[in-house]
Amino acid sequence: MTIRFLRGPSQDLRRSTIDNTKLIEALQQAEVIPLGPATRGTRYRVDSSMIDNEKLISHLVDADGRRTELLAQEIRESAQGVYHGKQSAAPMPTITHPPNGWMRVAAEFIFTKKTVRGVFEPLIADQAYEWSEAVAEGRVWKVRWLTIKYAALFGVGALAQALSALKVIAAVWKSG
Amino acid sequence: MADFSNIPRLSAKEAAILELLIARHEMYGLEVVRASNGHVKQGTLYVTLNRMSEKGYVESRQEERSPGAIGPPRRLYRATGYGVMVFEAWADMAARTSLFPSMEPTR
Numbered sequence: 001m002t003i004r005f006l007r008g009p010s011q012d013l014r015r016s017t018i019d020n021t022k023l024i025e026a027l028q029q030a031e032v033i034p035l036g037p038a039t040r041g042t043r044y045r046v047d048s049s050m051i052d053n054e055k056l057i058s059h060l061v062d063a064d065g066r067r068t069e070l071l072a073q074e075i076r077e078s079a080q081g082v083y084h085g086k087q088s089a090a091p092m093p094t095i096t097h098p099p100n101g102w103m104r105v106a107a108e109f110i111f112t113k114k115t116v117r118g119v120f121e122p123l124i125a126d127q128a129y130e131w132s133e134a135v136a137e138g139r140v141w142k143v144r145w146l147t148i149k150y151a152a153l154f155g156v157g158a159l160a161q162a163l164s165a166l167k168v169i170a171a172v173w174k175s176g
Numbered sequence: 177m178a179d180f181s182n183i184p185r186l187s188a189k190e191a192a193i194l195e196l197l198i199a200r201h202e203m204y205g206l207e208v209v210r211a212s213n214g215h216v217k218q219g220t221l222y223v224t225l226n227r228m229s230e231k232g233y234v235e236s237r238q239e240e241r242s243p244g245a246i247g248p249p250r251r252l253y254r255a256t257g258y259g260v261m262v263f264e265a266w267a268d269m270a271a272r273t274s275l276f277p278s279m280e281p282t283r
Binding site: 115118119120121122123124125126128129130132152153156157160161164 | 204205206217218219220222223225226227229247248249250251
């Protein structure tokens with residue numbers, strides 16, 4: 001007999017092949033048991049007292065879409081034990097300082113206050129905006145990519161600003 | 177033939193930015209880059225906006241922050257009345273003469 005959850009991952013739980021790790025994921029996503037740690041390698045225990053029996057039964061439907069109490073006991077028994085955190089979830093890096101904190105220091109050292117305010121502060125604000133968006137979405141590689149991208153954008157901006165200043169100097173030189 | 181000699185110079189990038197700011201009223205720098213379909217690059221955007229601000233084509237203000245917001249405040253840019261006039265004159269000039277690059281749609 002096939003049992004599936006109304007919510008959570010779209011997987012079937014077959015009587016003979018209940019995969020305990022997938023079962024725990026399904027139970028967590030259906031909020032039948034509290035969410036355990038998602039970080040790789042973390043161990044946590046699930047016991048019968050953590051399982052909300054009413055929720056478990058309310059989420060189970062048979063192959064014809066009818067609610068069923070069948071297998072609830074078996075699922076409760078199968079779900080008990082010690083589990084490891086998700087193998088696929090890479091831990092987010094700890095935020096100890098803002099990304100590319102050197103940019104403001106470098107800009108203030110090289111350029112005038114007016115240029116820093118007009119050119120580099122908006123760039124730093126964009127970086128913080130995009131960076132926090134990526135962190136909120138848990139996109140580790142985007143976070144890393146943005147750090148590199150904005151370092152490069154700072155370089156391009158600094159070069160463009162320097163060239164712009166040189167053009168002004170050249171124009172003054174020619175007119176003089 | 178019309179005399180265009182007294183129209184302030186406007187680069188293609190400045191024109192693309194002004195066109196977007198006039199159409200959308202007020203935008204963040206990042207929105208300008210995303211809306212321009214590659215016509216405006218993020219690396220040189222703020223240098224260009226800063227230059228346009230000095231010329232009086234655009235003005236900017238800091239965004240209003242909600243309590244608890246993190247990160248430095250972003251800037252919102254809009255075209256000035258002078259900027260709109262210059263853009264319209266430039267667009268008219270570009271449409272009338274083949275000596276100048278024709279305007280390409282940025283949206």
